[in-house]
Amino acid sequence: MPTQLTPAEVQHVAMLARLKLTPAEVADFASQLGRMLDYFQVLNEVDTEDVEPMSYAVEVRNVFREDVVQPSLPRAEALMNAPKTDGQCFLVPQILDGG
Amino acid sequence: MDYTVVIGLEVHVQLQTQSKIFCGCSAAYNPTQPNVQTCPVCLGLPGALPVMNRQAFELALKTALALNCEIASYTKWDRKQYYYPDLPKGYQISQYDCPFSKDGWLEIEMNAETGETRRIGIIRAHLEEDAGKNMHDESGGKTDSQVDLNRAGTPLLEIVSQPDLRSAAEARRYLEELRLLLTYLNVSDCNMQEGSLRCDANVNLHIHQDGKNIPTPIVEIKNLNSFRNVELAITCEIERQFEDWKATGRRLGDVPKETRGFDAQRGVTVGQRGKEEASDYRYFPDPDLAPVTVADELIEQLRSDLCEFPADRRKRLAVTWQLSDYDVRVIVDQGREFADYFEAAAQACGDGKQACNWLTQDILRELNERRLTIAQFPIRAEVLANLLGRIPARQITNKSAREVFLELLNDGGAGPITSSRIDEIIAARGLALVADTGALEQVITAVIDKNPKAVADFRGGKQAAVGALIGQVMREAKGADAQVVRELIIKALQSG
Amino acid sequence: MSPIGATTSELLAHMERGEFSSVALCEAAFDRIAACDDRVGAFLHVDREAALQQAAQVDDKRRRGAPLGRLAGLPVAVKDVICTRGQPTTCASKMLEGFTPPYDAHVVSKLREADAVIIGKTNLDEFAMGSSTENSAYKTTRNPWNLACTPGGSSGGSAAAVAAGMVPLSLGSDTGGSIRQPAGFCGLVGMKPTYGRISRYGLIAYASSLDQIGPFAHDVAGAALLLEVLAGHDPRDSTSLPMPVPSYTAALEEPLKGLKIGVAVEHFVAGLDREVEAAVRQALDVYRCLGAEIREISLPHSKYAVAVYYTIAPSEASSNLARYDGVHYGHRAAQFENMIDMYCASRGEGFGKEVKRRIMLGAYALSAGYYDAYYLKGLKVRRLIRNDFDAAFAQCDLIASPVAPTPAFKIGELVNDPLAMYLSDIYTLSANLAGLPGVSIPAGFSSGGLPIGLQLLGPPLAEDRLLRAARMHERATDWHTRRPEVV
Incomplete structure (x- = not known):
């Protein structure tokens, strides 16, 4: 029996990811994500005791830039792709506690 | 019923760099011209990538060394994921399980009279980027909030204390000592009004009952923006928790951790609306930033470059100039430049007690009245020393010296005040002691x-x-x- | 001579001799696009005016005898996941409809410095998530060799644009095979360099620890030239490698002596198409005839690559795509109740289904309680995959394999079966997980007339070795000279 996520689990993850899903998407993802999770079980065959996780593709270390100010973008360019501005700031609906 | 107060502070400090932590935009405080200090990186534009500011990292290391922290030989950056309009990437670059430093302490003076001190443990200090600023004009009745990203990407050091603090006054004392240390180190200007020093307090009580200690639920009080408010908010919260305990008997674990704000006007802490979900920040290592390995040589070099810490300076000044604990505290706690001024003046006039009296009384009063910092004070240390030297030399009286001092300040003329101006004032006002x-x-x-x-x-x-x-x-x-x-x-x- | 389908070397030589100008070449490119792109669907955006103006400037430089860049006057297409200042950059997503970056990606600056002419932006699977270019919000790209088939993906537009003779060179990005697989499906040379060899600054991230930019060309020399222009350290990308860039073109014609080619036993198993296997074995015979030694090697963890990839890439993607929230840029929903609802509605509307699926998978894999079982486990097996390669490269210089289990599949064939689609990347994913360079080269055709590619993988920074080996095969065969008939 393949794993199915419950609609509540799907909705919880969708909320974490801030995605509004249609009921059809909730149903699809419940089974598709479940199938993927089943597929991932294959990894449990692998003994990873004492294996260092590989977060980076290359072993680059200690990359710094010097503390030098570079020119910023003109405000007009900073705001030019924003859906809503007042010419000075990005505008968003009134923020309530808890975001 | 008796209880112990348990407080831990989380302090966020903006590091004094020229540019932001991951890009070349200016890190200067600029609240009046929104969104002029941004670039693809700090705007979080698609495709832009962060590169770590070396100075920010070294300032952070310096601070951790001064806080007696252990420096990790390997550290990395993680993404802390949450959505907020002032956080343009949808995640904050921070440090999660490998902070660059941990396990330190800061000594604070518990009692000025007895000189009793106590070590407050530091759990960890880590680096992260600051968010931008959301603004809402309540009065204008506007429906939209504004977002300014000038501050986004300013380097922040988060310093988390152990829950070692036992009263509101102690919490304040810790924060004051921490601020003093940070300004002595020159790693931050610690301007609380401008938000370069911010404090959250975790508070609960251990109720002593029937030979047992029963902890009350921990409350985090957010965004305390002055020393006074830190003390007041914690005082109010202690009282509230005790009343709540008496009324409900709720203990730690009975309710989820609560976040409260402080309403300074009403003098109460206020519950903030609960988030719609429990926070799940889904931290993971940021693949865009290389990890850092810290060489012992760098640590030793930074350690040898550290200045004298305030606590050490207090001890030294007391011995060198035969000053009381109270006096050295007043001098040292005014900040590094003030203490430097004192030492220069005492050295030049040869009388530490006299210099101390003038600094802690006359100069502090004038600084307050004129809203000046010691760096802006027009009478420099050598000029003051010259003036003070004339009293034991019986050239002028102590009273005349004060007259000259005020006249020097009221001069307000152009150019720096020199010692020859003292001669002019004495002559003009006929203040010279008639020695004949x-x-x-x-x-x-x-x-x-x-x-x-x-x-x-x-x-x-x-x-x-x-x-x-x-x-x-x-x-x-x-x-x-x-x-x-x-x-x-x-x-x-x-x-x- | 018609510039359609000509190689970079031929075109540069013609311009050098004054036989045609860059303007003429670019006009021919736009004519070709006009003639066949309504059927192929390679481009999302072309900027004829800007391109012709730039071409005219290059021609002028050439007339004046001014110094010219390495790609002087050549039309180049850029995958629309790479930022171009002042020109739309959409990632084939509704989310970024109308988005115009205020800056150029590092590679775009490099192209401009080399006097290349940027013709336009090519189609892709939305945010580079897919293997068929069917996941574009704007159009489906078709394979120039057979319009009923996909060109592969996610860089399908860039592959199709070169294969159809619209441009001689293009840029793609490869997170799990997104350059090599479409190159294989379209009969091109396509290369994913070592992670860090080309700056990612301005490449819109899908999975940051896997993404690399790379070239498409008709032949090895074209790919080597473009790689040479793009590679090198960039202080704006912390993961960019500081090592010097060798000249990939200089030694290209020198065959490698004593070449040892590894063949992994795990690569020739059930699911591999019979014709693909035959083409790969034939290519190995070519190498044998050229004096190479073919050695059997083992990559014991390669069968976990798909599972590892789909724990890591969606996790990173869920974070990289968090920035599209309708606040600072991108799509904002028209209707919402409050701030949170604005986020959810904007993202729900702006992203397509595959993107949502991967964001969901990644958010799940990183969420409290699951991190260790999925994401962390994936990172550990990733290390083992890399270790396999390190051990293998102690025994051989290169590893040869198929690019994909089958030739180009039909449009619509796999679109409703995500896992089957994911499994089609089985040969290419490992190189991204391990950070290794890989190249796909033309190695034959199926009985249905579809190209079949051969993949060569090398150890870190062995791009020069890969290209020389690729050129050895190319000199001995003529697969790369064939062109589809798209009329």
Whole structure:
């Protein structure tokens, strides 16, 4: 029996990811994500005791830039792709506690 | 019923760099021109990538060393994921399970009279980027909030204390000592009004009941923006928790951790609306930033570059200049430049006690009244020392010196104030102590001649009559030492 | 001579001799696009005016005898996941409809410095998530060899644009095979360099620890030239490698002596198409005839690559795509109740289904309680995959394999079966997980007339070795000279 996520689990993850899903998407993802999770079980065959996780593709270390100010973008360019501005700031609906 | 207060502080400090932590935009405080200090990186534009500011990392290391922290040999950056309009990437670059430093302490003075001190543990200090600023004009009735990203990407050091603090006053003392240390190190300006030092407090009580300690639920009070508010908010919260315990008996674990804000006007902490979901930040290593390995040589170099810490300086000043614990605390706690000023002045005039009196009384008063910092104070240390040196040299009286001091300040003229200006003021106001007793005796003889009645009264046994004569002599001979005048008059009258 | 389908070397030589100008070449490119792109669907955006103006400037430089860049006057197409200042950059997503970056990606600056002419932006699977270019919000790209088939993906537009003779060179990005697989499907040379060899600054991230930019060309020399222009350290990308860039073109014609080619036993198993296997074995015979030694090697953890990839890539993607929230740029929903609802509605509307699926998978894999079981486990097996390669490269210089289990599949064939689609990347994913360079080269055709590619993988920074080996095969065969008939 393949794993199915419950609609509540799907909705919880969708909320974490801030995605509004249609009921059809909730149903699809419940089974598709479940199938993927089943597929991932294959990894449990692998003994990873004492294996260092590989977060980076290359072993680059200690990359710094010097503390030098570079020119910023003109405000007009900073705001030019924003859906809503007042010419000075990005505008968003009134923020309530808890975001 | 009796209880112990348990407090831990999370302090966010903006590091004093020229540019932001991951890009070249200016990190200067600029609240008046929104969104002019941004670039693809700090705007979180698609495709832009962060590169770590070396200075920010070294300032953070320096601070951790001063806080007696252990420096990790390997550290990395993680993404803390949450959605907020002032966080343009949808995640904050921070440090999660491998902070660059941990396990330190800061010593604070518990009792100024006994000099008793206590070590407050530091759990960890880590680096992260600051968010931008959301603004809402409540009065305008506007429906939209504004977002300014000038501040987004400013380097922040988060310093988390152990829950070692036992009272609101102690929490304040810790924060004050921390601030002092950070300003001595020159890693931050710690300007609380501008938000470069911010504090959250975790507070709960351990109720002593039937031989047991029962913890109350931990509450985090957010965004305390002054020392006073830190103390007040915690005081109010202690009271509230105790009342809540008595009313409900709720203990740690019965309710989820609560976040409260402080309403300074009403003097109460206020519950903030619960988030719609429990926070799940889904931290993971940021693949865009290379991890850092810290070489022992760098640590040793930074350690050797560290300045004298405030606690050490207090001890040294007390011994060198024979000052009281109270006095050294006042001097050192005013900040590094103030203490430097003191040492320069004391050194130059050779009298630490005198310099201390002037700094802690006259200069501090003038700084407060004129809203100046010691760096902006127009009378430099060597000029003050010159003035003070004239008192034991009996060139002017202590009182005249204060007159000269005020005149120097009121000058307000162009150019720096020099010691020659002191000479000018003394001359113009005739404040020079008349050291030539011959000249003074002439004045006294003339005054005695003009006041036969007073002379007769004195000789008749009225000691008080001499006062009138002293007053007249002092008016005639400006800058004369009243005590000397008195002695000379009595001598003249008795011999005459 | 017609510039359509000509190689970079031929075109540069013609311009050098004054036989045609860059303007003429670019006009021919736009004519070709006009003639066949309504059927192929390679481009999302072309900027004829800007391109012709730039071409005219290059021609002028050439006339004046001014110094010219390495790609002087050549039309180049850029995958629309790479930022171009002042020109739309959409990632084939509704989310970024109308988005215009205020800056150029590092590679775009490099192209401009080399005097290349940027013709336009090519189609892709939305945010580079897919293997068929069917996941574009704007159009489906078709394979120039057979319009019923996909060109592969996610860089399908860039592959199709070169294969159809619209441009001689293009840029793609490869996170799990997104350059090599479409190159294989379209009969091109396509290369994914070592992770860090080309700056990612300005490449819109899908999975940051796997993404690399790379070239498409008709032949090895074209790919080597473009790689040479793009490679090198960039201080704006912390993961960019500081090592010097060798000249990939200089030694290209020198065959490698004593070449040892590894063949992994795990690569020739059930699911591999018979014709693909035959083409790969034939290519190995070519190498044998050229004096190479073919050695059997083992990559014991390669069968976990798909599972590892789909724990790591969606996790990173869920984070990289968090920035599209309708606040600072991108799509904002028209209707919402409050701030949170604005986020959810904007993202729900702006992203397509595959993107949502991967964001969901990634958010799940990173969420409280699951991190260790999925994401962390994936990172550990990733290390083992890399270790396999390190051990293998102690025994051989290169590893040869198929690019994909089958030739190009039909449009619509796999679109409703995500896992089957994911499994089609089985040969290419490992190189991204391990950070290794890989190249796909033309190695034959199926009985249905579809190209079949050969993949060569090398150890880190062995791009020069890969290209020389690729050129050895190319000199001995003529697969790379064939062109589809798209009329």
